[in-house]
Amino acid sequence: MELTYGxxxxxxxxxxxxxxxxxxxxxxxxxDQVAVMRALLGLQAKxxxxxxxxxxxxxxxxxxxxxxxxxxxxEWRALKVLREKGKVTLDDLREVLSDDxxxxxxxxxxxxxxxxxxxxxxxxxxxxTEKGLSAEERPIDRALKLLAERETIxxxxxxxxxPVKELKRRKIGEEETVTEREVEITPAGEELVSKGIELKxxxxxxxxxxxxxGKWREVEFRKFDIEAPVRRIYPGKKQPYxxxxxxxxxxxxxxxxxxMTVESMIETQFWNFDALFxxxxxxxxxxxDTYQLKYPKSGGLPEGELVExxxxxxxxxxxxxxxxxxxxxxxxxxxxxxxxxHGTALDARQLARGVEIPGKYFTIQRVxxxxxxxxxxxxxxxxxxxxxxxxxxNFRHLLGILKRFAVEIAGAKRVKFLPDYYPFTxxxxxxxxxxxxLGWVEFGGAGIFREEMTRALGIDVPVIAWGIGxxxxxxxxxxxxxxxxxxxxxxxxxxxxxxxx
Numbered sequence: 001m002e003l004t005y006g007x008x009x010x011x012x013x014x015x016x017x018x019x020x021x022x023x024x025x026x027x028x029x030x031x032d033q034v035a036v037m038r039a040l041l042g043l044q045a046k047x048x049x050x051x052x053x054x055x056x057x058x059x060x061x062x063x064x065x066x067x068x069x070x071x072x073x074x075e076w077r078a079l080k081v082l083r084e085k086g087k088v089t090l091d092d093l094r095e096v097l098s099d100d101x102x103x104x105x106x107x108x109x110x111x112x113x114x115x116x117x118x119x120x121x122x123x124x125x126x127x128x129t130e131k132g133l134s135a136e137e138r139p140i141d142r143a144l145k146l147l148a149e150r151e152t153i154x155x156x157x158x159x160x161x162x163p164v165k166e167l168k169r170r171k172i173g174e175e176e177t178v179t180e181r182e183v184e185i186t187p188a189g190e191e192l193v194s195k196g197i198e199l200k201x202x203x204x205x206x207x208x209x210x211x212x213x214g215k216w217r218e219v220e221f222r223k224f225d226i227e228a229p230v231r232r233i234y235p236g237k238k239q240p241y242x243x244x245x246x247x248x249x250x251x252x253x254x255x256x257x258x259x260m261t262v263e264s265m266i267e268t269q270f271w272n273f274d275a276l277f278x279x280x281x282x283x284x285x286x287x288x289d290t291y292q293l294k295y296p297k298s299g300g301l302p303e304g305e306l307v308e309x310x311x312x313x314x315x316x317x318x319x320x321x322x323x324x325x326x327x328x329x330x331x332x333x334x335x336x337x338x339x340x341x342h343g344t345a346l347d348a349r350q351l352a353r354g355v356e357i358p359g360k361y362f363t364i365q366r367v368x369x370x371x372x373x374x375x376x377x378x379x380x381x382x383x384x385x386x387x388x389x390x391x392x393x394n395f396r397h398l399l400g401i402l403k404r405f406a407v408e409i410a411g412a413k414r415v416k417f418l419p420d421y422y423p424f425t426x427x428x429x430x431x432x433x434x435x436x437x438l439g440w441v442e443f444g445g446a447g448i449f450r451e452e453m454t455r456a457l458g459i460d461v462p463v464i465a466w467g468i469g470x471x472x473x474x475x476x477x478x479x480x481x482x483x484x485x486x487x488x489x490x491x492x493x494x495x496x497x498x499x500x501x
Contacts, residue, residue, distance in 0.1 A: 003046075006031060006039035008197050011048055014185045015193035022051075022181035040183060041229060048189035052182045057155040057175060059164055061147035065172040069148040073141070074101040075108045079132055082115060087127040112138075140166065147173055240497035241486040244474045245364055248384065252362050257386060260346045260363040267345050268299045270334040274310050275348035276424040277453040279325040280333045284341075291368050293337040301335055306352055309456040320451045339368040343385030344424070344467050347449075351457040355389050362386035364470065375482045376441060378471060387449070387465035395427055398446055398464040402431050405468070406444075412476055420445055424453050425465065433473070437481035444468035 003011070013028040014020065020028070026036045043049035061069070071077070077096045081088055093102060106126065109115040114132030118125055139161040146153055146161075155164055155175065167173035185193070210216040238246070253259065273285055283289065301307050309318060311331075317324035343365040350361055364384045371377045388401065399417060406412040412433035420430035425447025432440045446466035454463055471483050478497055480486070485493060 006035050007042050008199050010039040019184040050184050055179045058152040058178045059158050059173045060152045062174050078105050082128040089123050234495045257360040257362045260350050260361050265340050267340045269336045272345045274334045278423040290341045291339045298335040299337050313452040313456040322452050343383040347387050351459050358390035360388045381471045384470040385467045387463050389463045391461050393462040393464050426450050443472040
C-alpha cells in the first residue's frame with residue numbers, strides 16, 4: 001500500500017495516540033492543518049484511520065456583551081438611578097446611558113415592570129415601581145454571566161435561560177457553528193504501524209542539486225492525487241437569470257431573428273394600446289391593470305398619416321371592411337404616459353418603421369403590471385415578444401414556432417394550447433407548460449395580428465406574433481419553483497444555480 005509522506009507521518013503519530021483530537025494530532029505531526037486533513041482523508045479512504053466530525057450550534061459573547069458584563073446592562077444602570085431618585089426624566093439617564101442605549105430604555109423598564117411612564121410639563125417621566133425596588137437577577141443576567149465565564153455555550157443549554165434571538169437582538173451574544181473533529185486509528189492502521197513504516201523526507205520537485213548530490217535516492221517524491229477533495233472555489237460568473245436571457249437572445253439571433261431595441265421603458269398609450277387596436281375604453285387600460293405616470297403625464301404622438309390611420313381603424317375600421325370599435329377616438333388619451341405594460345408595443349413601433357418581408361423580429365423587454373406578488377407573479381418582469389411577417393403565414397406556423405420555442409429553447413417537457421382573446425390578434429391562443437412543482441403554468445399569449453392593426457401601420461401581409469413571460473420559462477431552466485428567486489440575493493443560489501440546456 002503506497003502512502004505519502006504526510007500520510008505516513010500522520011499514521012505513525014496516530015499509532016502512538018490511538019485516538020486524538022484533530023488539533024492535538026496537528027500539533028504532534030508539526031504539519032499544518034490542511035496537510036493533516038489531506039493525509040487523514042487519504043488514510044480514511046485506505047481504511048487505516050477514521051475521522052469523526054460533530055457540528056454544534058453555539059453562542060459566544062460579543063464585545064458589547066463583555067462591556068455589559070463589566071458595567072451592567074442598560075436597564076440595571078437606569079434602575080440604579082431610579083432607586084436613588086425615585087423618578088427621573090430621560091435627560092437624567094444620559095449620565096449613565098449612551099444615546100443608543102437610551103432609545104429602548106423606556107420599553108425595557110416597562111417590560112420588566114420596573115418603572116411607570118407619564119408626562120409632566122411635556123417631558124417623559126419614569127417613576128420606580130414596587131417591582132423595580134425589589135428587582136432580582138433575571139434569566140438574561142444569568143445567561144450573560146455564563147457567556148462571560150465560558151468561551152462558547154451550546155445553543156440548547158443557553159436557551160434553557162433565554163432565547164438566542166433575544167441575545168442576538170440585544171447584541172449580547174452571537175451564534176456560530178463549531179465543528180469538533182476526533183481521529184482514531186483502525187486495526188488495519190495499527191497492524192501497518194506495528195510492521196514499521198519507513199519515513200523518508202518528502203519533496204515535490206526533482207532539482208539539479210538532488211541529482212548531482214545523489215540525495216534523490218534518500219527522499220520520497222510527493223504523489224499528487226488530482227481527484228483528492230479540495231476547498232470549493234466560486235469564480236465570478238454572470239447572474240444565472242442574466243445568463244439565461246443572453247442564451248435566449250443568442251439562440252433567436254442564430255435562428256435568423258432580428259432584435260428590436262428601444263432605450264426608454266416609458267411609452268405613450270398610443271404605442272402601448274392604440275397602435276395595437278386596443279380600444280380606449282378597454283378595462284386593461286385602467287389603473288387596476290396598468291401603471292400611469294403622474295409627472296410628466298403626457299407625451300407626444302408620431303407625425304404623418306399614422307395617427308389618422310389608427311384613429312380611422314378605431315372609429316370605423318379604416319379600409320379593412322371592419323366596423324372598428326365605433327367610438328370617437330381621443331388623441332389626449334393616446335398621449336398619456338405609462339411604464340410599458342407589454343413588449344408588443346415594440347412590435348407596433350417596428351411595423352410602423354418598416355420591416356423586411358419575409359422577416360422575423362424579437363425583443364426582450366422589462367415590463368410593468370400591477371399584480372399580487374407570489375410564486376408565479378411579479379409586478380416588474382421580463383417579456384419576450386416577437387413576430388414573423390410573410391405572404392403565406394397561417395395559424396399552424398404560429399403554433400409550430402411556439403412549441404419549438406417552449407420545448408427546444410425553454411426546456412418545457414409538456415406544452416398545451418388553449419383558445420384566448422386579445423384585442424389585436426384573431427385567432428388568439430394561450431400557451432401553458434407543465435412545471436413539476438407548480439403544475440400547468442401560463443406563460444404566453446399569441447395570435448395573428450388583426451388587419452385593423454397591421455394595415456394602419458402600413459403592412460398588407462399576415463403577421464403572426466407572440467408575447468411570452470420569459471421569467472416563467474426561466475423557472476424551468478434554472479429548476480426553481482418561486483419566480484422571485486430570479487432576482488434573489490441568496491449567495492448560495494447565485495453561486496450554485498446552473499442552466500440546464
